[in-house]
């Protein structure tokens with residue numbers, strides 16, 4: 001049985017999001033090859049950007065050229081994704097695990113008669129049964145859920161799946177005709193965007209490397225030590241709540257129970273004690289490094305590597321070393 | 329304004345987790361379930377709106393088993409919610425999230441709702457699926473990652489901000505609306521003792537479990553595992569900061585293989 005898998009693409013200004021490329025890879029493994037993956041794109045540029053799927057061996061892309069899909073609630077997108085999935089007869093839709101995919105998953109599943117899961121880190125298929133693993137309780141436990149047949153919408157945890165391999169090919173377009181979305185569902189709309197400072201770097205949720213600073217930095221002006229290391233690593237900047245509550249940095253950078261949950265390949269915690277509310281936001285990172293002057297700080301219990309020392313000495317040295325090794 | 333706030337009993341933050349005897353889900357024995365995290369800020373947001381708009385009512389709704397679900401509803405009433413509805417899930421350990429949304433929607437549809445507030449995800453399963461699915465079943469638009477929700481009475485619109493990867497978006501929307509809140513930006517209040525005592529006497533409406541809709545995709549939890557305890561960090565020993573940096577980078581490149 002060649003089951004096709006639909007991957008809903010998330011477009012950044014210059015490329016498909018990294019999580020989308022991971023979803024293509026996961027879809028290819030699930031469906032037995034990238035040629036069984038069908039892409040989906042919506043928006044005014046859907047047609048011109050569809051070939052970006054072709055880079056990864058995806059031969060067909062369903063497109064909805066509706067400019068109204070941008071800056072509108074996802075409800076507008078759902079109708080078209082469902083139309084595409086129905087046309088293709090697919091049972092599985094994969095999404096990037098960024099806020100884009102997480103926002104879409106619930107409504108899409110409800111409309112399509114599917115189940116859904118987010119933060120998925122593993123998918124295995126046995127016959128028509130899918131088994132998923134996903135971290136719960138902020139990485140303090142892992143649950144396995146089983147779907148015995150039927151439709152499924154799965155949003156993948158960023159970095160949990162390897163990116164699709166590049167295998168450029170021609171892509172066929174499949175324009176989707178979607179029924180009009182009721183006015184009511186279009187009523188919410190965006191009126192403005194204020195880019196976050198450091199918006200040039202990768203977003204926190206998607207970044208492969210995150211460098212976070214805590215109260216140990218002592219003053220807002222010292223936080224640049226964290227930002228310089230992040231810049232050298234091409235990493236996103238995060239912060240503990242002590243930092244965002246004090247107003248040193250905006251709350252959009254806060255990692256933890258009441259901030260963002262991140263799961264990068266590498267998480268570097270600088271001057272962060274490791275309160276449980278912080279840990280639940282970063283504990284499922286692949287490798288954790290802690291830099292702290294207090295050897296008994298709880299962060300060292302969850303870290304893989306630790307440097308017990310004064311961050312004001314360690315950070316500049318580390319930034320220099322990173323620059324040297326990366327040839328900057 | 330008629331506000332509905334959906335809450336979920338979750339294990340208290342520091343609870344020690346343990347798998348149930350069959351290994352399929354969390355063992356609820358010895359776990360203290362509370363109103364927590366995002367749900368607390370959802371209740372706080374509901375109460376802030378109620379206070380700013382005279383004549384408003386807040387109705388708390390929760391789905392789950394006895395007795396924990398009734399307990400969190402009483403906690404919500406003690407904080408200032410006016411009424412509560414308990415959707416009895418029966419003893420099912422971890423129902424499908426879309427089924428949960430379907431059952432909540434059925435319970436909520438007959439209640440007046442200009443605004444339905446939820447936390448963006450629960451602190452236990454972290455699915456974050458219920459708000460949007462609930463909105464779909466209600467036929468109402470939804471927005472997620474919301475902070476700082478206000479009602480602009482002059483223009484009859486909600487205004488709010490959304491924290492997304494790219495930055496802060498500003499949005500507006502008319503009622504009815506389903507809103508999933510991003511984080512505890514609003515410093516939730518705590519209940520006063522007299523209110524806690526009074527909340528014990530407030531009647532809570534109970535909705536029996538709804539039958540599962542056949543023919544839709546559905547998932548169930550089959551394993552719940554705790555990671556082996558972390559052995560603790562390997563400490564880099566060093567004489568100078570330069571040496572620490574050099575050793576750390578070498579470990580990340582050659583051993584952990586995560587150096588970008």
Ligand SMILES: Cc1cc2nc3c(=O)[nH]c(=O)nc-3n(C[C@H](O)[C@H](O)[C@H](O)COP(=O)(O)OP(=O)(O)OC[C@H]3O[C@@H](n4cnc5c(N)ncnc54)[C@H](O)[C@@H]3O)c2cc1C
Pocket residue numbers: 213214215216217239240241242243254255256257258259260270271272273274275276277278281291292293294297309310311312
């Ligand atoms: C309901 C609730 C929700 C919360 N949500 C979150 C959340 O989402 N995210 C979050 O982060 N927190 C959250 N918190 C707060 C959390 O409990 C901690 O207070 C917070 O994480 C502490 O931040 P910190 O580690 O930066 O500061 P501290 O705990 O003060 O730690 C500072 C660390 O810096 C070290 N240090 C000091 N000087 C140096 C130096 N020169 N060199 C190296 N190290 C140094 C110290 O040894 C110490 O370990 C929440 C709390 C509550 C009650």
